[in-house]
Structure formats: structure tokens, C-alpha cells
Amino acid sequence: MMLIGHMFKQILSRKPRVTVALILAFTLTCILQSCKKSRSDLGTILYTETGNKVFKNVENDAFAEVFKKTLKEQQSGFAYPKLINAFYEKNGYEPALILQHVKGKELQVLLSYFDKAADHGLTPELFKAKEYKELTDQLYDKTKVKTTDEAYQEIARLELLAANSLIRYSNALQYGVVSPKRIYANYYTDTKRPDSIAVNRVFAIKDLKVYLDSIQPKTEQYVALQKVLKEGTAAPGMSAAETQKILKVNLERLRWKNKPEDDKYVIVNIADYRLDVMEKGKSVLNMKVCVGEGRNKDFSDNIQEYDENDLKKDRPFSRETPQLNSMIHSVQVNPVWNIPESIATKEISKSASEDKFYLSNHNIDVFEKGKIVEDPETIDWSAADVGKKYQFKQRPGEDNSLGKIKFLFNNQSAVYLHDTPAKAAFNQSMRAVSHGCVRLEKPLDFAHALFGDGAKFEQIKKQMSDTVAVATNISLPAKVPVYLTYVTSWVDPSGSVQMRKDVYGLDIVLFTYLQKTGAI
Incomplete structure (x- = not known):
């Protein structure tokens, strides 16, 4: 500070024009120096911690x-090469994680x-655990790294x-290993995936153990x-190995960020052929449902026999009920069925x-073209x-057909x-029998669970029993979220x-992709 004060005295003693120029130059130099990011003394830190x-x-620059x-x-092997590159470029290519931890x-x-990782149904090698152990052991063993060049290589490899x-x-623990939207052709459920904020968050971790504990599902x-x-x-009727595989794919499903967060919602488990109305975490109504016919309805395929080389794209059977989430907004009592093309x-x-x-x-x-055909017998039914x-x-x-x-x-x-009107199907154990929509065992009870007591529900009940059926649309007072999902294992x-049997073969698809990524 005394030196700077002395310099200012010298500047102020000169002519005005020169003085202004010098002050500006001096100020700019100070600003540039203060804005320049200070670099850590990498060598000293590493020597202190490793001996x-x-x-x-x-040297930092070298x-x-x-x-x-x-x-x-190495960037071709990174999960997020652009984000990782951008971070290190912005931070002067310092080994941020090594310096921090x-x-x-x-x-x-x-x-x-x-x-x-096996506790989550994953393999440690998904995270290159063996290589990571070798590199950290070398770092902390003061006899392993013998030259400066080796040191540079060691630090670079370990940091990356x-x-x-x-x-x-x-990401695996918080979002799942694979994206369901990438592997399933019939998947339309909102599912949050890692973004740049989630990826960059790891570079700001202060305490690794605290952070890693916090992200455990x-x-x-999941714990069950x-x-x-x-x-x-x-499990009954399965080998231990087959049971393990089913559990692993369902743990992965539980890691996906696609779960309901509403106080009240409707959930259909396609694989279980059941619907629940949930309120504050508890089922207030449960019933059987019939769902769309599946590709694996005879269960001839199983995870052990599936040929992963045949998997180019998920190919669902055309009648499978999709996985999706939406909002139930209204009902139609005595509905008209607009028969799909x-x-x-193929049938009509x-x-x-x-x-x-x-x-x-x-x-x-x-x-x-919107006009009724008075005499359908004139139609050429053989036309494609x-x-x-x-x-x-x-x-x-x-x-x-819609009841x-x-x-x-x-x-x-x-x-x-x-x-x-086809009530007999509810007596079957395998109820994947529809064209894709979900048939309800107790539709009036379901209407009551959505509408509650009141004039609208009484109108629904009356019109469903009328001998003269008139199509009537009735809107819900408040929309209710609905989730059509697919889960084959859980603890009650x-x-x-x-x-539950893998009637759509979706366990097979998911297990195959987990294998291809080296996750299991």
C-alpha cells in the first residue's frame, strides 16, 4: 500500500495531460491483475498430501x-464430453476434483x-472402479510416481x-442409467433426465461423502x-438368477424421475392389470383392469433367452397399452365409439x-366424408x-364396446x-386382451372416486342406468393426473x-440395454 501511495504521489506531481493518461494506464493494469483468476499451487498441494x-x-502451465x-x-469415452470440456476450459485446465478432494x-x-454398486443392481465396472483404485493408490503412494512427466500423466488421467x-x-442413482424414452417406442411419460446443471454440480461438491450419501435412493x-x-x-416359479434380473430392471425403473408427486392421482400398472386411485400416498380404490394385448402374451420369451443382437429398436405389438401420464379432464356417459382405422x-x-x-x-x-352411408351393403369390403x-x-x-x-x-x-360389456375377462389371470385402451372392472366406483358426492356424480349414475342411452359429456370439477406404467416386481x-409376468417383453428390452451399457 505504501508503494502504491508513493506511485500516486509521483503521478499527481506531473503535468495534467500526462497525469490523466498515467492514472488510466495504472488503473487498467490494476483491474486486469485483479480480474485474472488466481491459480492454485498444484505441486505444493500434491506434495503436502502425498509426500x-x-x-x-x-508446474501449472506445463x-x-x-x-x-x-x-x-479420452473425450470419446465421456458421458458428457462437451460439458466436461467446457468446464475445464473455463477453469484453466486445473484438476478441480483432485484439488478439492x-x-x-x-x-x-x-x-x-x-x-x-451391486446393492443397486449395478456393476462397479460401470464406474471403472478397478482403474480408479489403481490410480488413487498410485497417487497416495509416494514411491509410485517417479518423474515429473509421470506426475502430469497420472494427475490428468485420475482427474478425468x-x-x-x-x-x-x-446420474445413475438420481435419474437411472438409461432413458426410457430412448429404449421404448411406446413410452410417453414425462421423465426428467440429467441436464448441464446436474452434470456440473459434481465439480462444486465440498464433501464427497455427504454428497454421495445424499443421492442414495x-x-x-427402493430400499425394500x-x-x-x-x-x-x-421367487416362486423362477430361478434365483432370473429373480435377480427382474429385481435389477425394476430398481432401474424406480430410479427414473417419472413418479407422481400429486396428493391425488390414478395409476394403472399394466403388468399387474390393476388400477389404484391414490390419495396422500394410500390407495383409496383398487380394481382389476384389462389392458392392451402384448407381444409376449404367451411368455415364450424371457430375459435369459433374449438375443440382444436382434435388438435394433423396440418393436411393440400394435395393441399394447402405452406408458404415459396425462390429466383426466372429463367423462362421456353412454359413449360413442369412434372405431380406429x-x-x-382388420376386423370390422x-x-x-x-x-x-x-x-x-x-x-x-x-x-x-362426414356423411352417413345409408346402405353399407354397397361398400366393397375387400378394398384395402x-x-x-x-x-x-x-x-x-x-x-x-366402451360400455x-x-x-x-x-x-x-x-x-x-x-x-x-365383456365382464368375463376380469375373471382371467392374464388380462392383456384389449386393443390398447384400459377396461375398468368397477367404472361407477371409479367415477365416484373422481367426482365425489354431488350433482355430477348423481347425473352419471342415473344416465348409466337409463334404458335410452344418450351420449353426454361431463367435465371433472378438478382434473386428476393419470399414470399408465409398467412394473413387474415390488414389495407389498x-x-x-x-x-408379474413380462407380458409386453419390456423387462427384456430394459435388461438388454442395461447389459449393453455395461451397467449389469
Whole structure:
């Protein structure tokens, strides 16, 4: 400060024009120096924590050059190469994680978590645990690194491995290893995936153990499935190995950020053929449902026999009920069934060609460009485009395929929840029998759970019992979230492990992708 004061005195004693110029130059120099990011003394820090004298000779600028080269060579193996590159470029190619966590051998804390990856149904090698142990052991052994060049290589490799493995572990536990939207063709549920903020957060961690403890999944269902996985026992009718695989794919599903957070919602487990109305975490209504027919309905496929080389893209059967979330906004009592083009082409036209009374007996009207076709017998049922050229609608009534009521929610698959005249299917154990919509065992009870007591529910109850069926739309007072999901293993409130058949083959698809990523 005395030196700066002396310099100002000298400047102020000169001529005004020169004085102003010098003041500006001096100020600019001070600003630039204060804005320049201070660099840590990398060599001193590493020597202090490891006792290896070689690290005394480490220079920041020389290391930065080696680090840049190593970064370029290894980035193809990174989970997020652009984000990792951007971080280190912005921070002057300093080994941020090593500098932050080298003290007290904190870097080795990661190993204890990687080694317990099996508790999550994952393999430690997904996070390169063996290589990470070798590099950290070398770092803390003061005899292993013998030259400055070795030191630069060692620090660069360890820093990048720590960054990539920590990001992978952090994301795997908080978001899941794979994105369901990438592996399933029939998946439309809002699912949060890691973004740049989530990735960069690992570089700001102050205490590794505190952070890693905080990201462990702690939901009751997840912890219960983990316990079953550790026990290693076989579920009824399955081998222990097959049971383990089913548990692993369902632990992955539980890691996906796609779970309901509302106080009240409707959830359909496709694989269990059941619907629950949930309020404040408890089921207030449970019923059987029928769902769309699946590709694996005879269960001829299983995870052990699946050929992963055949998996280029998930290929769902055309009638499978999609996984989605939406909001139930209204009902139609005594609904009209707008028959989908695929059903009109493959089924209705065939039945109409074989029986000229089929359409009238089933209350089906045929339309062409919005106008009713008065005499459907004039239609050429053998034409390939019959389902596209004509529109088919089934009038309300006792034999309407949608029964007495349907529950509507926006979705791109044109599916909904509805009543059905085909009640016998609810007595079957395998209820994947529909064209994709979800048939309800107790539709009136479901309406009451959504609407509650009041005029609207009384109107619904009356019109569902009317002998003259008139289609009527009734909006919900408050929209209710609905989730169509697919879960094949869970622990019920009594503590019993529940397993369901993989009727859509979605366990097979997920397990195959987890294998391909090296996660299991």
C-alpha cells in the first residue's frame, strides 16, 4: 500500500495531460491483475498430501498442456464430453476434483460407493472402479510416481476418470442409467433426465461423502427391493438368477424421475392389470383392469433367452397399452365409439363382408366424408383402404364396446379408460386382451372416486342406468393426473415380494440395454 501511495504521489506531481493518461494506464493494469483468476499451487498441494517429492516440480502451465492433450484423447469415452470440456476450459485446465478432494485421501471415498454398486443392481465396472483404485493408490503412494512427466500423466488421467465416473454414478442413482424414452417406442411419460446443471454440480461438491450419501435412493419401495436383491433368493416359479434380473430392471425403473408427486392421482400398472386411485400416498380404490394385448402374451420369451443382437429398436405389438401420464379432464356417459382405422380395416370390414347384418346388429354406422352411408351393403369390403375411406362409429347402448362410460385424457395414442360389456375377462389371470385402451372392472366406483358426492356424480349414475342411452359429456370439477406404467416386481405392504409376468417383453428390452451399457 505504501508503494502504491508513493506511485500516486509521483503521478499527481506531473503535468495534467500526462497525469490523466498515467492514472488510466495504472488503473487498467490494476483491474486486469485483479480480474485474472488466481491459480492454485498444484505441486505444493500434491506434495503436502502425498509426500512424493516429485510433485514439488509440477508446474501449472506445463500440466495444463498435458491435460488438454489427454482430454482430447479420452473425450470419446465421456458421458458428457462437451460439458466436461467446457468446464475445464473455463477453469484453466486445473484438476478441480483432485484439488478439492485430495486432502485426507478423500478421493478414495468414491471407491467405497463404487464397490457397493451391486446393492443397486449395478456393476462397479460401470464406474471403472478397478482403474480408479489403481490410480488413487498410485497417487497416495509416494514411491509410485517417479518423474515429473509421470506426475502430469497420472494427475490428468485420475482427474478425468474421477470426473467421468462421478458424473456417471451421480446420474445413475438420481435419474437411472438409461432413458426410457430412448429404449421404448411406446413410452410417453414425462421423465426428467440429467441436464448441464446436474452434470456440473459434481465439480462444486465440498464433501464427497455427504454428497454421495445424499443421492442414495431412499424411498420405501427402493430400499425394500434392495433388501430382496441382497438376499438372493428365488421367487416362486423362477430361478434365483432370473429373480435377480427382474429385481435389477425394476430398481432401474424406480430410479427414473417419472413418479407422481400429486396428493391425488390414478395409476394403472399394466403388468399387474390393476388400477389404484391414490390419495396422500394410500390407495383409496383398487380394481382389476384389462389392458392392451402384448407381444409376449404367451411368455415364450424371457430375459435369459433374449438375443440382444436382434435388438435394433423396440418393436411393440400394435395393441399394447402405452406408458404415459396425462390429466383426466372429463367423462362421456353412454359413449360413442369412434372405431380406429386399424380395427375398422382388420376386423370390422372382415365381419361386415361375412355377415350383412353385422353392422346393424352391433349399432355401427358408416360415414364417408362426414356423411352417413345409408346402405353399407354397397361398400366393397375387400378394398384395402376401406378403413381409411370410411369412418365407423358405434352408437351408445348395451353392446357398445366402451360400455356405459369412458374417461378422457389427452394423449397421442388415443387411449382412455372405459367400461366394457365383456365382464368375463376380469375373471382371467392374464388380462392383456384389449386393443390398447384400459377396461375398468368397477367404472361407477371409479367415477365416484373422481367426482365425489354431488350433482355430477348423481347425473352419471342415473344416465348409466337409463334404458335410452344418450351420449353426454361431463367435465371433472378438478382434473386428476393419470399414470399408465409398467412394473413387474415390488414389495407389498405385508412385506411379500410380488412378481408379474413380462407380458409386453419390456423387462427384456430394459435388461438388454442395461447389459449393453455395461451397467449389469
